[in-house]
Amino acid sequence: MSGTDHQNGEAAATIGTLATPALLLDKNRLDCNLARLSSRMAEQGVVLRPHMKTAKSIDVAQRAYPSGAGPITVSTLAEAEYFAQHGFRDITYAVGLAPHTAARAMRLRKAGIDIKVLLDSPEQAAMLGAAGRAAGVIPSAFIEIDCDSHRGGLTGTDPKLLVVATALAEAGVKLTGVLTHAGESYSLSMPAALVAAAENERTVAVAAATTLRAAGHECPVVSVGSTPTAHFADDLTGVTEMRAGVYMFFDLVMHGVGVCTTDDIAISVLATVIGTKPEKGWILVDAGWMALSRDRGTAAQRVDQGYGLVCDVAGKIYPDLIVSQASQEHGILAIRPGSAHALPNLPIGAKVRIVPNHACATAAQHELYNVVSASSDAIHARWPRMRGW
Amino acid sequence: MSGTDHQNGEAAATIGTLATPALLLDKNRLDCNLARLSSRMAEQGVVLRPHMKTAKSIDVAQRAYPSGAGPITVSTLAEAEYFAQHGFRDITYAVGLAPHTAARAMRLRKAGIDIKVLLDSPEQAAMLGAAGRAAGVIPSAFIEIDCDSHRGGLTGTDPKLLVVATALAEAGVKLTGVLTHAGESYSLSMPAALVAAAENERTVAVAAATTLRAAGHECPVVSVGSTPTAHFADDLTGVTEMRAGVYMFFDLVMHGVGVCTTDDIAISVLATVIGTKPEKGWILVDAGWMALSRDRGTAAQRVDQGYGLVCDVAGKIYPDLIVSQASQEHGILAIRPGSAHALPNLPIGAKVRIVPNHACATAAQHELYNVVSASSDAIHARWPRMRGW
Numbered sequence: 001m002s003g004t005d006h007q008n009g010e011a012a013a014t015i016g017t018l019a020t021p022a023l024l025l026d027k028n029r030l031d032c033n034l035a036r037l038s039s040r041m042a043e044q045g046v047v048l049r050p051h052m053k054t055a056k057s058i059d060v061a062q063r064a065y066p067s068g069a070g071p072i073t074v075s076t077l078a079e080a081e082y083f084a085q086h087g088f089r090d091i092t093y094a095v096g097l098a099p100h101t102a103a104r105a106m107r108l109r110k111a112g113i114d115i116k117v118l119l120d121s122p123e124q125a126a127m128l129g130a131a132g133r134a135a136g137v138i139p140s141a142f143i144e145i146d147c148d149s150h151r152g153g154l155t156g157t158d159p160k161l162l163v164v165a166t167a168l169a170e171a172g173v174k175l176t177g178v179l180t181h182a183g184e185s186y187s188l189s190m191p192a193a194l195v196a197a198a199e200n201e202r203t204v205a206v207a208a209a210t211t212l213r214a215a216g217h218e219c220p221v222v223s224v225g226s227t228p229t230a231h232f233a234d235d236l237t238g239v240t241e242m243r244a245g246v247y248m249f250f251d252l253v254m255h256g257v258g259v260c261t262t263d264d265i266a267i268s269v270l271a272t273v274i275g276t277k278p279e280k281g282w283i284l285v286d287a288g289w290m291a292l293s294r295d296r297g298t299a300a301q302r303v304d305q306g307y308g309l310v311c312d313v314a315g316k317i318y319p320d321l322i323v324s325q326a327s328q329e330h331g332i333l334a335i336r337p338g339s340a341h342a343l344p345n346l347p348i349g350a351k352v353r354i355v356p357n358h359a360c361a362t363a364a365q366h367e368l369y370n371v372v373s374a375s376s377d378a379i380h381a382r383w384p385r386m387r388g389w
Numbered sequence: 390m391s392g393t394d395h396q397n398g399e400a401a402a403t404i405g406t407l408a409t410p411a412l413l414l415d416k417n418r419l420d421c422n423l424a425r426l427s428s429r430m431a432e433q434g435v436v437l438r439p440h441m442k443t444a445k446s447i448d449v450a451q452r453a454y455p456s457g458a459g460p461i462t463v464s465t466l467a468e469a470e471y472f473a474q475h476g477f478r479d480i481t482y483a484v485g486l487a488p489h490t491a492a493r494a495m496r497l498r499k500a501g502i503d504i505k506v507l508l509d510s511p512e513q514a515a516m517l518g519a520a521g522r523a524a525g526v527i528p529s530a531f532i533e534i535d536c537d538s539h540r541g542g543l544t545g546t547d548p549k550l551l552v553v554a555t556a557l558a559e560a561g562v563k564l565t566g567v568l569t570h571a572g573e574s575y576s577l578s579m580p581a582a583l584v585a586a587a588e589n590e591r592t593v594a595v596a597a598a599t600t601l602r603a604a605g606h607e608c609p610v611v612s613v614g615s616t617p618t619a620h621f622a623d624d625l626t627g628v629t630e631m632r633a634g635v636y637m638f639f640d641l642v643m644h645g646v647g648v649c650t651t652d653d654i655a656i657s658v659l660a661t662v663i664g665t666k667p668e669k670g671w672i673l674v675d676a677g678w679m680a681l682s683r684d685r686g687t688a689a690q691r692v693d694q695g696y697g698l699v700c701d702v703a704g705k706i707y708p709d710l711i712v713s714q715a716s717q718e719h720g721i722l723a724i725r726p727g728s729a730h731a732l733p734n735l736p737i738g739a740k741v742r743i744v745p746n747h748a749c750a751t752a753a754q755h756e757l758y759n760v761v762s763a764s765s766d767a768i769h770a771r772w773p774r775m776r777g778w
Contacts, residue, residue, distance in 0.1 A: 019489055021778055053717055075679075075718045095718045096663035096673060099738045100408055120664060123737050144664075151719055152664040152673050183716065274485035275509060275533075275541040284485060284541050290464075291778075294683035294750055327572065328442055328749055329464045329484045330540055348512050349488045360717055361683055365753075367777050388756050389410055389680075 013379040015313060016351070018370060020272040021291035023362070024353065025369035026315070027063070027380065029266035030248060034064050037230060037247050044236045049073050049092060049223070051245030054360045057369065058086040059383035060248060073243045077104045082386045084113045092116045092223070094179065094243065096144065096152050097124045099131075106135035116176045120144040120154050122167035129171025141168060142179035142223065143212075147204035148197070150183035156204040156211075165217045177221025178208045181243070185228040189258050189302060198233035201226070206238035231259045249359035252309060256301035262309065262317060267363060268353040269308070270370075271331065273346045282324075283333040283346050287354055289326040293361035307331060308354040308362075315353055315374075318344050323354055402768040404702060405740070407759060409661040410680035412751070413742065414758035415704070416452070416769065418655035419637060423453050426619060426636050433625045438462050438481060438612070440634030443749045446758065447475040448772035449637060462632045466493045471775045473502045481505045481612070483568065483632065485533065485541050486513045488520075495524035505565050509533040509543050511556035518560025530557060531568035531612065532601075536593035537586070539572035545593040545600075554606045566610025567597045570632070574617040578647050578691060587622035590615075595627035620648045638748035641698060645690035651698065651706060656752060657742040658697070659759075660720065662735045671713075672722040672735050676743055678715040682750035696720060697743040697751075704742055704763075707733050712743055 015024070041048040050064050053075035061072065061083060071090040074080045080091050089112065093105060097119045108115045109132075119125060119141055132139040143164050146153030154160050168175050182201035188194050201224045212219040224236075225243030227250075236242070249267045250260040271287035289307070298305040306322035310333055320339035325332040331354070335341050346352065356362035363369075363385065371381040404413070430437040439453050442464035450461065450472060460479040463469045469480050478501065482494060486508045497504045498521075508514060508530055521528040532553050535542030543549050557564050571590040577583050590613045601608040613625075614632030616639075625631070638656045639649040660676035678696070687694040695711035699722055709728035714721040720743070724730050735741065745751035752758075752774065760770040 019493070019778060020487070095675065097737075098409070098661040098663050098675060100661065101663075101675075104408070121737060127737070149669070151716065151721065152666070272487040272489065274487050274490075277541070280538070286484065286487060286490075289684075289750065290753060294685070294747075295678075296683070296685075327540065332540065348486075348510060348516070358683075361678065364679060389408060 015270060015372060015377040015379065018270055018379065020270050020351065021287040022270045022370050023366035023368070024268050024270055024372050025383070026266045026373065027371050028373050029264060030060070030063060033248050033250060033264060033266060037244060040231070041242050046236050046239055047071060047241040049241050049243050050248065051075070051094070051243050052079055052083060054245040054363065055248055056363070056385045056387065057383050058083065059381070061086070061088065064248070071241070073245070076389045077101055078388050079386065080105070080108055080113070080115060084108060084111070090114050092142070092179070094118055094181070096120065097128060099127055102128050102131035103134070106131045106137055106139060109137045109139065110135045114140070116140045116142055118142050118144050118179060120152055120164060122164055125164055125167035125171045125173060129173050132172060138172060138174055140174045140176045142176050142221070143208070145178050145180040145205055145208045147180045147201045148182055148184040150181070153180065156208045161208060161211055162215050165212050165215065169217070175212070175217055175219055177219050177223060177240070178205050178212070179223040180205045182224070182226045182229045185226050186253065186257060187300070188228065189256060191232065191258060194228050194232035194258065195234055198229035199235065201229050202233065202236060202239055209238070227254060228257050228259050246359050249363070251359040252305045252355060252357045253297040253301070256298055256303060262355060265355050267359055268311065268315070268355050269362065271352050271354055273348055273350040273352070275348065276346070278343070281334050281343055283343065285331045285333060285352060286329060287331045288329045290328050291365055292323065292326055292331065292354060292356055293358065293365050295356070295358035295361035297357045305357060308356050311353040311355060313351045313353060404659060404761060404766040404768065407659055407768065409659050409740065410676040411659045411759050412755035412757070413657050413659055413761050414772070415655045415762060416760050417762050418653060419449070419452060422637055422639060422653060422655060426633060429620070430631050435625050435628055436460060436630040438630050438632050439637070440464070440483070440632050441468055441472060443634040443752065444637055445752070445774045445776065446772050447472065448770070450475070450477065453637070460630070462634070465778045466490055467775065467777050469494070469497055469502070469504060473497060473500070479503050481531070481568070483507050483570070485509065486517060488516055491517050491520035492523070495520045495526055495528060498526045498528065499524045503529070505529045505531055507531050507533050507568060509541055509553060511553055514553055514556035514560045514562060518562050521561060527561060527563055529563045529565045531565050531610070532597070534567050534569040534594055534597045536569045536590045537571055537573040539570070542569065545597045550597060550600055551604050554601050554604065558606070564601070564606055564608055566608050566612060566629070567594050567601070568612040569594045571613070571615045571618045574615050575642065575646060576689070577617065578645060580621065580647060583617050583621035583647065584623055587618035588624065590618050591622065591625060591628055598627070616643060617646050617648050635748050638752070640748040641694045641744060641746045642686040642690070645687055645692060651744060654744050656748055656758070657700065657704070657744050658751065660741050660743055662737055662739045662741070664737070665735070667732070670723050670732055672732065674720045674722060674741060675718060676720045677718045679717050680754055681712065681715055681720065681743060681745055682747065682754050684745070684747035684750040686746045694746060697745050700742040700744060702740045702742060
């Protein structure tokens with residue numbers, strides 16, 4: 001592992017002695033979350049291709065693949081290069097291609113990494129073909145399919161689908177398959193709607209693959225995925241692989257969607273009380289948006305969690321205590337409006353854990369994970385995160 | 390300078406060849422912004438103590454102090470240690486004190502750094518006294534004053550003011566002065582209201598100092614500041630120093646407040662077009678919230694700028710083109726609702742610059758500043774940023 005192991009050597013760090021704010025990762029919860037989706041996909045006979053954009057950590061990736069590197073998804077070429085350096089060779093870069101990323105991806109391909117890229121236009125197909133020729137490799141690409149008007153991609157019935165496939169063939173690019181992401185599932189919360197979103201994601205992707213195959217294009221992979229649809233899909237017929245990222249850690253947004261309980265959420269931010277304003281019902285802590293991120297993803301959900309839900313140092317939730325406001329290095333804890341619960345008595349120096357709205361955004365504010373477990377207050381390891389592009 | 394200078398040696402980088410997303414810093418605008426507030430404070434006879442929480446860069450700090458280190462403000466002890474290593478010795482840590490930060494600050498003081506800390510309770514005073522004794526130094530502290538119910542601190546008339554001052558004296562801590570921050574000024578936009586907020590910040594701080602002095606406490610420093618009040622204060626009688634941070638770069642929130650024009654904003658995020666959806670009026674770029682931050686500070690202002698205002702690669706604004714949505718590595722550009730302007734024709738691979746809502750939050754997402762100027766497209770230098778706590 002690339003992280004520091006604290007079991008031998010230097011004096012053992014504990015949650016109590018950690019400087020704050022600090023990011024904690026509960027390894028037991030991480031393992032449960034990893035196992036839950038792995039076994040779900042194994043049952044359905046679908047390859048799981050975890051998205052590393054959430055964790056951005058080789059140690060987490062190795063926890064997902066304890067017996068050796070497997071297929072992964074990444075959101076930047078810096079991630080692709082980082083995971084390739086650490087032995088991952090089957091990588092999908094799931095963000096639309098530009099000229100500079102095409103050239104950089106083809107350098108990785110030249111180095112023996114089976115990198116697949118994403119596009120939805122004949123212009124990108126020609127550009128990728130040129131980058132492949134320049135590097136002396138045959139590129140592999142997915143055509144991006146738009147299943148829910150969320151972002152990029154072609155709708156399943158867009159006649160451009162065959163135009164792009166033809167452009168790929170003409171450019172000497174291998175068509176790996178079709179790829180879609182049910183991003184709108186993040187805005188749902190009813191199980192029936194989530195099952196329907198997963199079924200829509202499947203049918204749109206499978207229909208696009210069917211169209212391509214009927215026109216004579218090989219299209220071996222049908223790749224779908226989002227954490228909500230991965231957990232709610234009833235039927236994955238025709239799907240060959242599932243992508244998901246935030247499922248490893250979960251967060252309050254996923255709790256609001258209904259994919260996890262708060263006890264499944266594996267990351268939290270440890271903070272220290274630095275002031276109290278009893279007359280305003282406030283407790284001030286040293287975790288502001290720099291430690292929590294500016295993400296307010298629960299603002300549009302049924303329960304608005306502010307900038308996070310507050311727990312005691314052992315991880316037990318204080319009823320209705322949330323981070324109601326955040327400035328750069330200050331968080332203001334307050335009881336949720338309308339609640340009858342009282343503000344807990346937390347003096348200066350007391351520590352709390354804050355469960356975040358959005359794991360991807362909060363983790364990105366930190367250099368490393370302090371790895372903890374439920375059974376003790378020891379910091380078992382420190383796992384670095386990569387960043388940048 | 391600690392940054393890399395690109396004027397000799399390796400092949401010159403340009404905006405056109407930079408991998409995206411990337412943070413650009415216009416050094417001419419930076420210099421103008423620095424000079425504007427410096428000369429304003431010099432005219433008023435008030436010390437300017439720039440807040441380094443926005444820039445977090447020794448190169449920017451040296452630009453603010455070209456003839457040698459001066460007084461600075463910081464938001465974390467990691468910043469204090471970083472700037473101390475680079476020769477800054479007069480540092481105010483303007484976040485409420487906790488036991489671990491008291492001990493760490495006193496280690497800096499023991500190393501010869503004149504660090505001042507902030508508190509508003511007798512418990513913190515006792516804690517700081519103990520940390521000072523443990524380190525063998527006499528601590529210096531500000532009492533935090535709350536001028537606008539924004540965050541921490543004591544109101545100017547709180548009887549606890551004298552209780553805290555007495556506790557400091559009993560703990561063997563030097564009372565440096567009073568410190569307040571008109572954080573609520575960020576929500577204003579009318580010049581008369583901004584002048585009034587500055588005058589309120591001044592009068593509350595001066596009154597607190599007067600109360601302390603009348604009770605026999607030395608209270609040499611009256612420290613106020615926020616970027617809006619620093620630029621709108623008509624009268625600073627009794628104030629000895631001004632703190633501000635975002636004024637160095639400015640941003641769309643400060644533009645909405647009325648402190649700067651969009652042409653004053655010194656930072657922007659360079660992005661590349663990775664997709665188009667003309668049927669939806671969308672252009673997709675490779676700058677999502679990871680590059681822009683999740684900050685939506687203009688959402689509450691008269692003009693909502695989405696996740697940022699879009700300019701061409703030379704910095705000229707496309708009328709009413711904003712980043713309307715952001716996911717982790719995708720930004721969706723669209724024309725502001727209600728505008729008659731047309732979507733510009735930006736093909737795959739085209740580059741744009743995005744002016745951010747909140748300079749502190751956006752810059753924090755990046756490793757370094759790519760330093761540019763108005764006169765060419767060269768990258769003049771790369772200035773690293775520090776991070777963490």
